[in-house]
Ligand SMILES: Nc1ncnc2c1ncn2[C@@H]1O[C@H](COP(=O)(O)OP(=O)(O)OP(=O)(O)O)[C@@H](O)[C@H]1O
């Protein structure tokens with residue numbers, strides 16, 4: 471589905487070399503995690519995957535077609551097929567728009583039925599449609615972002631630290647929702663996080679990034695249980711354990 475080869479990104483103005491020869495493939499239906507500390511180049515990489523930015527060198531292909539230097543008018547298909555959810559829903563949701571308009575915007579037309587269907591899919595009440603983003607909690611706002619992202623029926627969902635700004639108790643709920651949506655809509659997922667524990671919960675493959683390079687790439691269970699690179703082991707030591715939180719939530723749901 472996605473093929474990345476020798477990707478470089480230099481930010482000339484600040485002399486930053488944010489990506490240094492990054493290569494990997496993402497197959498259709500895969501849940502691909504990108505993990506690494508702050509400044510390692512994760513967001514730079516996904517901007518290139520989504521053709522929101524251009525590489526200094528290297529290529530990005532989507533379904534076999536180069537997208538790294540296409541003009542915007544030739545990227546219409548990608549703008550529907552690939553959707554992005556960001557860390558901070560407050561920053562990415564227009565505060566002056568009602569939820570129904572936020573969710574319909576990527577469709578380009580109004581469909582109350584489709585809005586209702588999308589809100590239900592992300593676990594929001596139907597009356598959320600007539601409200602504004604500030605009337606919701608952080609977790610609910612991330613549900614709105616997900617509804618909006620699903621609206622044009624994308625095949626690829628990119629999530630850049632989608633739960634990092636949320637309270638720990640809400641994180642597991644949103645991650646579970648994300649996992650369910652990926653399953654239900656057969657999405658290919660690119661999931662960015664600085665937390666390998668979170669990536670393990672939602673992904674099947676993972677790339678570990680450090681200073682603009684991929685230092686380890688493989689099956690997520692394998693990387694998690696037998697990390698090869700010292701940097702991956704450091705990340706693991708720093709990762710809080712989500713399992714306890716998930717077990718607690720499951721216990722509440724069963725009770
Ligand atoms: N538009 C930009 N102009 C100049 N430098 C940038 C720009 N965007 C990112 N950088 C630099 O590129 C490097 C990688 O940044 P990037 O945002 O990709 O990292 P990240 O892994 O997403 O970090 P975080 O976990 O904090 O989101 C950093 O040194 C950053 O300061």
Ligand SMILES: [Mg+2]
Pocket residue numbers: 512513514630
């Ligand atoms: Mg980032």
